[in-house]
Amino acid sequence: MSQKLTEAYPYAFTVSYVERARQHRWRCSDVTFHCSEWALCQQWVQTIREQLTALTSRPKHLLVYINPYGGKQQGKCIYEQKVAPLFACASISTDVIVTEHANHARDHLKTEAELKKYDGVVCVGGDGMFSEIVHGLVSRTQRDNGVDQNSPEEKLVPCTLRIGIIPAGSTDCICYATVGINDPVTSALHVIVGDSQPMDVCSVHHNNTFLRYSVSLLGYGFYGDVLADSERKRWMGPARYDFSGFKKFLTHHHYEGAVSFLPATDTLGTPRDKTRCRAGYVILYAYNLLCKYEVGWGVVRGKFLAINAASMSCACPRSPKGLSPAAHLADGTTDLILVRKCSRFNFLRHLLRHTSKDDQFDMTFVEVHRVRRFRFTPRHCQNDSELDLRENGKQLFSQICRDHPACSSAYSSWNCDGEILPHAAIEVGVHCQLIKLFARGIEEQPLFEDLANPPCAL
Ligand SMILES: CCCCCCCCCCCCC/C=C/[C@@H](O)[C@H](CO)NC(=O)CCCCCCCCCCCCCCC
Ligand SMILES: Nc1ncnc2c1ncn2[C@@H]1O[C@H](COP(=O)(O)OP(=O)(O)OP(=O)(O)O)[C@@H](O)[C@H]1O
Numbered sequence: 001m002s003q004k005l006t007e008a009y010p011y012a013f014t015v016s017y018v019e020r021a022r023q024h025r026w027r028c029s030d031v032t033f034h035c036s037e038w039a040l041c042q043q044w045v046q047t048i049r050e051q052l053t054a055l056t057s058r059p060k061h062l063l064v065y066i067n068p069y070g071g072k073q074q075g076k077c078i079y080e081q082k083v084a085p086l087f088a089c090a091s092i093s094t095d096v097i098v099t100e101h102a103n104h105a106r107d108h109l110k111t112e113a114e115l116k117k118y119d120g121v122v123c124v125g126g127d128g129m130f131s132e133i134v135h136g137l138v139s140r141t142q143r144d145n146g147v148d149q150n151s152p153e154e155k156l157v158p159c160t161l162r163i164g165i166i167p168a169g170s171t172d173c174i175c176y177a178t179v180g181i182n183d184p185v186t187s188a189l190h191v192i193v194g195d196s197q198p199m200d201v202c203s204v205h206h207n208n209t210f211l212r213y214s215v216s217l218l219g220y221g222f223y224g225d226v227l228a229d230s231e232r233k234r235w236m237g238p239a240r241y242d243f244s245g246f247k248k249f250l251t252h253h254h255y256e257g258a259v260s261f262l263p264a265t266d267t268l269g270t271p272r273d274k275t276r277c278r279a280g281y282v283i284l285y286a287y288n289l290l291c292k293y294e295v296g297w298g299v300v301r302g303k304f305l306a307i308n309a310a311s312m313s314c315a316c317p318r319s320p321k322g323l324s325p326a327a328h329l330a331d332g333t334t335d336l337i338l339v340r341k342c343s344r345f346n347f348l349r350h351l352l353r354h355t356s357k358d359d360q361f362d363m364t365f366v367e368v369h370r371v372r373r374f375r376f377t378p379r380h381c382q383n384d385s386e387l388d389l390r391e392n393g394k395q396l397f398s399q400i401c402r403d404h405p406a407c408s409s410a411y412s413s414w415n416c417d418g419e420i421l422p423h424a425a426i427e428v429g430v431h432c433q434l435i436k437l438f439a440r441g442i443e444e445q446p447l448f449e450d451l452a453n454p455p456c457a458l
């Protein structure tokens with residue numbers, strides 16, 4: 001402003017607001033207003049403050065966990081440089097815990113954290129760190145409400161605290177599929193404006209014993225083997241998945257077993273349709289909940305290269321449309337993808353389609369079902385004691401076996417959101433909208449940016 005104008009309008013205040021940028025990114029911008037009178041300036045500032053305080057969906061106190069070792073080990077730096085200044089600008093107070101070991105955040109949430117003090121929990125890390133927060137919060141909520149997690153049929157109590165993810169991991173698929181991009185500033189702004197996105201959670205049981213929760217991928221065969229191999233190469237960082245992926249693609253193991261599943265016939269979509277889970281689909285799900293009707297269980301037996309259950313699209317930078325592009329975040333279902341034994345060439349074609357517009361399910365050896373529950377029984381699992389014996393000896397032998405190309409194991413492992421499960425025979429149930437995230441789902445890209453995007457003050 002020219003000096004003359006500054007003299008005429010000597011009082012000023014600055015409003016920070018969210019501006020949409022390319023590819024679902026959000027950025028923080030400022031606009032400064034100048035006034036001629038101090039009282040008028042104060043009145044504006046006071047009124048804006050009152051309006052912002054009245055927005056009850058916005059968090060005021062957050063509990064933040066930082067994994068300093070996730071992804072490229074940048075978690076602490078990302079939080080301090082990009083996120084903390086935004087939280088401070090939005091008058092959000094934080095208690096920050098830098099984790100000292102794996103499961104630190106999970107156990108702290110489960111037993112110690114004074115949850116009443118907070119409006120939400122934020123994790124800085126990847127999908128594994130998010131999974132820790134989910135396990136801590138869901139387990140704590142069940143314990144506080146006297147719900148037994150070990151019963152597969154039990155209806156779980158939803159968590160009230162929302163979870164924010166500041167992406168600093170290797171895959172960041174939860175963040176990517178709920179926000180549209182793995183960008184720390186964008187995620188911090190979604191927390192600040194108090195967005196809320198409900199999400200399904202799968203419970204995984206073996207023999208009436210609770211094993212784990214899953215929100216993204218439960219994968220047996222290819223993705224289980226890739227994960228098991230990649231865990232030994234953590235030092236490689238995110239590149240470990242490509243290395244192990246290539247290796248396991250060449251190994252080309254298949255696994256025999258039976259998958260039984262309860263189809264979700266009442267949903268409005270199927271895994272093969274062209275609709276995508278986008279911001280604002282929540283109303284649709286609420287309708288769905290009212291008209292539950294299910295047909296009986298189906299069974300598929302055979303030899304599989306991969307058995308994948310995707311509770312959300314699992315879109316990530318490696319595959320922008322994901323494992324199941326039409327899967328929904330909060331519809332109470334998971335997409336069960338069965339890839340039967342086929343040639344390496346055909347499996348490569350199937351994998352490649354995850355990176356292009358072509359339909360990865362449109363292949364004779366692939367089938368996909370939208371389900372509410374499923375079970376997997378490996379072929380060689382005659383009885384439970386035999387399986388348990390196998391599980392106990394598995395760690396030692398599977399290591400020797402997997403590293404030996406000529407030795408083909410009868411069993412794979414389950415990749416449960418990036419964690420290896422100790423059992424092959426599992427039972428899975430989807431719990432509709434068990435948790436909520438500080439996100440709003442992926443927004444459709446508007447044609448006319450300015451008209452469709454009113455600014456939102458911080
Ligand atoms: C030829 C290129 C084909 C590319 C096919 C890409 C499909 C990628 C689909 C990714 C799905 C990720 C699902 C997310 C799971 C997360 O809960 C979990 C925790 O973060 N991440 C992983 O388990 C990490 C799993 C990472 C799996 C990476 C698999 C990479 C396969 C590479 C195959 C190479 C074959 C090359 C042959 C010449
Ligand atoms: N302080 C810590 N030391 C060692 N491991 C930790 C620590 N804090 C958390 N972890 C564990 O590190 C694992 C990986 O973390 P994270 O998910 O953040 O990164 P990533 O595996 O690189 O990314 P992604 O899960 O997106 O592939 C998690 O399973 C978590 O339990």
Ligand SMILES: [Ca+2]
Binds near residue numbers: 330331332333334
């Ligand atoms: Ca779902």
